[in-house]
Amino acid sequence: MVRKTRKTAVLLLVVSAVLTLGWGSTEEEIREAAAGVDTVQAGFVQEKHMKMLARPLVSRGLFCYEAPGSLRWEYTDPVKSLLLMHAGRTRRFTFQDGKWVEEAGFDLQAMQVVVEQIAGWMAGRFDENDLFTARLLPERRIRLTPKNPAFGRYIERIELTLSPVPGVMESVTLHEGENSFTRIRFTSPAVNRPVPDGWFTEVR
Amino acid sequence: MTGRRMLFWPLLAVFLSACAGPPVLTPVPKESACSSRFFMEGDWQFLHRLSFAVSGRRAPSLLGVTVVSTHRRSLKTALMTTEGVVLFEAESGDTALVRKSLPPFDRPGFAEGLMADVRMLFLPPAGPPFAAGRAPDGSLVCRYRGPEGEILDTVKTASDRRQIHRYDADGRRIRTAVLEKGAPAAGRMVLTASDGADYRIEMEAVEAVRVGE
Numbered sequence: 001m002v003r004k005t006r007k008t009a010v011l012l013l014v015v016s017a018v019l020t021l022g023w024g025s026t027e028e029e030i031r032e033a034a035a036g037v038d039t040v041q042a043g044f045v046q047e048k049h050m051k052m053l054a055r056p057l058v059s060r061g062l063f064c065y066e067a068p069g070s071l072r073w074e075y076t077d078p079v080k081s082l083l084l085m086h087a088g089r090t091r092r093f094t095f096q097d098g099k100w101v102e103e104a105g106f107d108l109q110a111m112q113v114v115v116e117q118i119a120g121w122m123a124g125r126f127d128e129n130d131l132f133t134a135r136l137l138p139e140r141r142i143r144l145t146p147k148n149p150a151f152g153r154y155i156e157r158i159e160l161t162l163s164p165v166p167g168v169m170e171s172v173t174l175h176e177g178e179n180s181f182t183r184i185r186f187t188s189p190a191v192n193r194p195v196p197d198g199w200f201t202e203v204r
Numbered sequence: 205m206t207g208r209r210m211l212f213w214p215l216l217a218v219f220l221s222a223c224a225g226p227p228v229l230t231p232v233p234k235e236s237a238c239s240s241r242f243f244m245e246g247d248w249q250f251l252h253r254l255s256f257a258v259s260g261r262r263a264p265s266l267l268g269v270t271v272v273s274t275h276r277r278s279l280k281t282a283l284m285t286t287e288g289v290v291l292f293e294a295e296s297g298d299t300a301l302v303r304k305s306l307p308p309f310d311r312p313g314f315a316e317g318l319m320a321d322v323r324m325l326f327l328p329p330a331g332p333p334f335a336a337g338r339a340p341d342g343s344l345v346c347r348y349r350g351p352e353g354e355i356l357d358t359v360k361t362a363s364d365r366r367q368i369h370r371y372d373a374d375g376r377r378i379r380t381a382v383l384e385k386g387a388p389a390a391g392r393m394v395l396t397a398s399d400g401a402d403y404r405i406e407m408e409a410v411e412a413v414r415v416g417e
Contacts, residue, residue, distance in 0.1 A: 046288060048284075048288045050269075050282065052269075052271055052280040052282065052293065053249065053269065053271065054247075054271060054413065054415040055413055057251060057267075057269065057288070057340070057411075058205070059288070063232070073288065075287075078251070078411060079253050079286055081265070081286040088250045094265045094286060096255070096265075103264045103265065126412070153306060154289060154306065155289070174289075176290055177304070178287065179293070179303060179304075180290050180293075180304075182288045182289075
């Protein structure tokens with residue numbers, strides 16, 4: 001019994017050491033760790049906190065990334081909407097009256113900018129960025145602050161918490177000021193699992 | 205009938221209804237026309253999906269969150285992208301207190317206009333009704349005085365649908381709201397502005413949470 005417990009403890013230590021190594025602790029190590037990641041798929045739970053709300057707004061969805069820059073960001077509940085990013089083009093759809101409708105004339109919105117950034121973050125490119133200044137913090141956290149004060153009116157800062165698993169993020173928190181923040185937690189991540197054809201170009 | 209003639213009569217009807225002023229009412233007891241159940245009572249947090257059409261052009265979908273207390277007569281509202289980025293936030297007491305307004309929601313007069321629309325949809329009128337009666341089209345109308353000489357009619361149509369009509373001091377109808385059964389907690393509300401602002405907002409209920417329970 002004692003031997004079994006000791007074995008488990010040693011195993012846990014080894015596993016946690018490997019997981020902590022994960023992304024690495026410098027920007028260079030993070031980029032190298034992300035280099036082996038071709039695809040990441042996960043669910044997410046998004047909580048919107050505002051001072052005015054009696055209860056946070058909770059949304060759920062699915063996230064899929066494929067290197068070098070394809071992304072599918074889909075809200076499934078309570079309001080269906082979809083952002084598709086592929087070959088430098090981003091399209092946005094909403095589900096209305098039983099069908100997907102592409103939002104025409106859709107201006108560049110703050111969240112679209114963030115989603116586009118995520119593709120870069122997944123590749124470990126935190127510092128090569130025109131919009132944000134990245135700062136590496138302890139405990140696998142990265143703080144991004146907008147370079148352009150005009151964008152800062154939408155998002156004051158973003159904090160990313162990297163998962164111990166390379167290529168996987170634990171959470172993204174968007175701070176919009178003292179009254180409001182949005183936290184997105186990723187669930188059940190799968191790294192390098194094949195992605196269906198057309199996943200980044202077709203509405204399904 | 206040619207296409208032009210087909211368009212003429214509906215347009216004329218809209219034009220006349222907008223110019224005609226509040227309908228003359230055949231009086232009925234206020235208790236029968238002025239049901240307290242027209243508006244939802246209590247403290248609520250509502251989430252709606254909003255579809256805007258401005259001058260006939262569709263704008264991107266947004267989410268609207270409204271926290272309302274009919275007891276305190278307080279109202280807080282925010283417009284955000286479907287992804288949750290807040291573009292506008294304000295609360296309504298005697299005047300609109302704007303906490304955040306980003307383009308295109310930072311135009312002069314927008315906040316006051318929006319808060320007046322939200323107040324009309326979510327809060328019962330402040331004072332008691334001054335008239336009640338049946339309109340020529342058979343609908344049951346309860347009539348209230350609004351701010352600055354406005355008149356607000358809560359309407360139950362002959363087919364038992366709820367509508368709210370707002371008239372300015374000159375008697376022009378400036379807003380028409382059509383509420384589906386269960387709205388604002390379920391179903392849809394459609395608000396049409398006809399005072400030259402020329403917009404239409406369709407609000408589809410997503411969530412309704414009773415606060416404090």
